[in-house]
Amino acid sequence: MADAKVIPFDDDRSRSGGVPRAGRRRSAGRGTGSVSALPGQPAAALPPEGQEEAVAGPEGVGGGGWDRRIAGGLAFLRRRLTGEYDVDEFGYDEELTDQVLMSMLRPVYEKYFRVEVKGIENIPSDGGALIVSNHSGTLPLDGLMLQVAVHDNHPAGRHLRLLAADLVFMLPVVNELARKAGHTLACAEDAERLLRQGEVVGVMPEGFKGIGKPFGERYKLQRFGRGGFVSTALRAGVPIVPCSIVGAEEIYPMIGNAKTLARLLGFPYFPITPTFPWLGPLGALPLPTKWTIQFGEPIPTDGYPMEAAEDPMLMFNLTDQVREQIQHTLYKLLVQRRSVFF
Amino acid sequence: MLVTGAARQLGGRFVRRIQREPDVDRVIAVDAVAPGQRLGDAVFVRADIRQPAIARVLAEHMVDTVVHLDVSGKALGAQGRTAVKETNVIGTMQLLGACQKAPSVRRMVVKSSTGVYGSAPRDPAVFHETTPPKSLPGGGFAKDAAEVEGYVRGFARRRPDVAVCVLRFANILGPDPDSPLADYLALPVLPTVFGYDPRLQFVHEDDVLDVLGIASGEPRRGTLNSGTFNIAGDGVLLLSQCARRLGRPTMPLLLPAVTWVGQALRTVGMTDFSPEQIRLLTHGRVVSTVQMRETLGFRPRFSTAETFAEFARSRGPGLLPPAAVGRAVDRLAALPFAGGTGRAPGSSGDTHPTPSVR
Numbered sequence: 001m002a003d004a005k006v007i008p009f010d011d012d013r014s015r016s017g018g019v020p021r022a023g024r025r026r027s028a029g030r031g032t033g034s035v036s037a038l039p040g041q042p043a044a045a046l047p048p049e050g051q052e053e054a055v056a057g058p059e060g061v062g063g064g065g066w067d068r069r070i071a072g073g074l075a076f077l078r079r080r081l082t083g084e085y086d087v088d089e090f091g092y093d094e095e096l097t098d099q100v101l102m103s104m105l106r107p108v109y110e111k112y113f114r115v116e117v118k119g120i121e122n123i124p125s126d127g128g129a130l131i132v133s134n135h136s137g138t139l140p141l142d143g144l145m146l147q148v149a150v151h152d153n154h155p156a157g158r159h160l161r162l163l164a165a166d167l168v169f170m171l172p173v174v175n176e177l178a179r180k181a182g183h184t185l186a187c188a189e190d191a192e193r194l195l196r197q198g199e200v201v202g203v204m205p206e207g208f209k210g211i212g213k214p215f216g217e218r219y220k221l222q223r224f225g226r227g228g229f230v231s232t233a234l235r236a237g238v239p240i241v242p243c244s245i246v247g248a249e250e251i252y253p254m255i256g257n258a259k260t261l262a263r264l265l266g267f268p269y270f271p272i273t274p275t276f277p278w279l280g281p282l283g284a285l286p287l288p289t290k291w292t293i294q295f296g297e298p299i300p301t302d303g304y305p306m307e308a309a310e311d312p313m314l315m316f317n318l319t320d321q322v323r324e325q326i327q328h329t330l331y332k333l334l335v336q337r338r339s340v341f342f
Numbered sequence: 343m344l345v346t347g348a349a350r351q352l353g354g355r356f357v358r359r360i361q362r363e364p365d366v367d368r369v370i371a372v373d374a375v376a377p378g379q380r381l382g383d384a385v386f387v388r389a390d391i392r393q394p395a396i397a398r399v400l401a402e403h404m405v406d407t408v409v410h411l412d413v414s415g416k417a418l419g420a421q422g423r424t425a426v427k428e429t430n431v432i433g434t435m436q437l438l439g440a441c442q443k444a445p446s447v448r449r450m451v452v453k454s455s456t457g458v459y460g461s462a463p464r465d466p467a468v469f470h471e472t473t474p475p476k477s478l479p480g481g482g483f484a485k486d487a488a489e490v491e492g493y494v495r496g497f498a499r500r501r502p503d504v505a506v507c508v509l510r511f512a513n514i515l516g517p518d519p520d521s522p523l524a525d526y527l528a529l530p531v532l533p534t535v536f537g538y539d540p541r542l543q544f545v546h547e548d549d550v551l552d553v554l555g556i557a558s559g560e561p562r563r564g565t566l567n568s569g570t571f572n573i574a575g576d577g578v579l580l581l582s583q584c585a586r587r588l589g590r591p592t593m594p595l596l597l598p599a600v601t602w603v604g605q606a607l608r609t610v611g612m613t614d615f616s617p618e619q620i621r622l623l624t625h626g627r628v629v630s631t632v633q634m635r636e637t638l639g640f641r642p643r644f645s646t647a648e649t650f651a652e653f654a655r656s657r658g659p660g661l662l663p664p665a666a667v668g669r670a671v672d673r674l675a676a677l678p679f680a681g682g683t684g685r686a687p688g689s690s691g692d693t694h695p696t697p698s699v700r
């Protein structure tokens with residue numbers, strides 16, 4: 001997880017001082033005399049520190065790195081506790097997202113779903129872009145993984161701003177975290193505002209129809225709303241990047257839908273999976289499937305005249321084009337996939 | 343020029359300030375109660391805008407500009423909520439009726455609030471002047487403001503020769519503010535709604551006076567000062583940030599509990615914790631100020647954060663002053679087990695926080 005960026009630094013250190021350290025470890029019992037004579041490590045290797053490092057073994061390696069991390073962590077803590085940080089008008093807290101939320105999602109992304117990302121270069125390095133993706137998995141984990149995928153893989157370190165359903169902003173805690181992670185309500189005003197600011201915006205036009213579809217219909221794209229995302233992209237003049245996510249469909253195989261309960265709770269569906277709600281909270285654990293996220297060729301939208309955003313035929317054609325491209329990529333990825341879990 | 347609501351802090355300051363303008367001959371300050379502050383050379387007329395007598399004042403002084411500031415969320419003195427509502431709504435109706443019959447009136451400025459947008463989870467993140475509210479304010483000051491704006495629109499239709507400017511102010515803060523939100527922020531422990539962190543915008547009282555000055559005079563070149571404008575400082579603060587910068591601990595409560603606490607506080611008379619206030623503190627509200635900048639040609643001197651810093655200074659430290667919290671973190675850094683680094687904060691770079699930080 002978080003160590004990923006620190007390892008090379010430690011590696012360097014241990015490589016440069018690799019042989020001497022081995023010697024030091026051996027000599028720990030004999031005393032510290034040999035430590036001061038280390039070549040290439042002048043003042044840094046003071047005798048007590050050297051000894052400590054030798055005793056601590058691998059944990060002690062790169063003590064400087066830990067110091068820096070702790071100092072950074074404390075500076076972060078100080079800023080957080082005194083409120084000296086900035087959020088944008090959508091409530092996006094970049095620092096919190098980068099340092100805490102992403103670090104929490106990264107193990108799920110790297111170790112649990114082992115997400116493989118293809119075609120990240122299709123997201124432009126600057127300027128706005130609208131990423132249109134399929135939606136699946138009962139819980140919107142695919143959106144979060146998409147966010148990590150863009151954040152961690154894009155060479156320009158772009159941040160994905162997701163558009164979320166209004167339900168997200170009605171639930172306590174969820175809405176707070178969603179706003180801080182940079183998500184906003186899926187409405188034309190917000191999307192256009194973000195795109196005009198040159199942000200990468202992610203949208204899943206299938207909405208609840210996609211995420212709450214039964215397991216039997218997996219990887220069959222649902223209707224893409226009314227194509228509002230196309231007119232928004234046209235008005236903002238940004239390219240549409242189709243994106244296909246494979247693996248999210250199987251995390252919670254939804255075999256039933258308790259509609260009455262859902263209506264009672266005010267949710268669009270209430271999933272019943274082979275494990276949920278039978279096993280209680282344990283049943284809410286997603287299956288560890290192997291994911292692939294493929295970004296397709298961007299579809300440019302800047303060649304159209306101003307009034308094109310009002311033209312329903314053009315909207316339907318473009319919507320279909322995006323939908324077809326995502327569906328085809330899904331089939332292609334499914335054929336290439338060896339197994340659901342590996 | 344006639345200014346209503348002159349007995350209030352904001353009205354009084356505006357009266358004192360506007361009479362220094364070269365093209366303002368005379369300022370008539372109107373309120374139902376005597377002002378507690380000096381109004382300079384302005385003529386104070388004690389009149390209740392809820393009474394038709396206001397028409398006589400308008401005719402007598404040949405008023406050409408009316409600045410209607412007596413639209414306010416908080417009672418002055420020992421008035422109740424009903425009296426405030428009456429002043430806001432009935433007062434505006436009377437005043438507009440009087441203005442309609444006064445041929446001398448050429449310009450009208452009305453103070454409104456961004457509360458007219460309401461706040462709901464289904465609203466877009468940023469409100470424009472044209473955004474229709476998803477849920478109309480159900481009561482309280484926001485409803486008053488919405489009704490006042492409705493009457494003003496009607497007036498503008500009937501008197502097209504009058505330039506009407508409606509200014510929707512975000513939460514006004516200043517060294518000595520009187521608004522329900524300021525009262526709320528003055529509580530020693532801030533009750534918050536569990537699981538929500540609303541986005542808030544503030545506007546400084548000095549900026550309010552500046553923009554009122556712009557709106558009540560002749561428009562400058564290339565600008566237009568009639569219409570509806572959102573007025574807010576740049577940037578956004580979260581309620582949690584506000585609480586930390588003020589140094590006041592928060593007490594997250596579940597939504598129904600907040601309503602009870604609000605009612606209890608209102609009964610005791612500590613704050614006007616109305617349902618719309620709770621909605622603001624649940625979902626927050628951010629408005630776009632593009633029109634203010636481009637059409638009205640006004641640039642606020644204070645951003646939201648600066649306005650809030652000024653307010654925090656005037657209020658004094660709370661139970662957990664930010665400086666003390668900062669020192670505590672520094673002491674933690676000096677502890678031996680934490681590594682005892684002497685590095686300056688801010689050197690974090692791309693390092694990630696240690697698990698304990700969460």
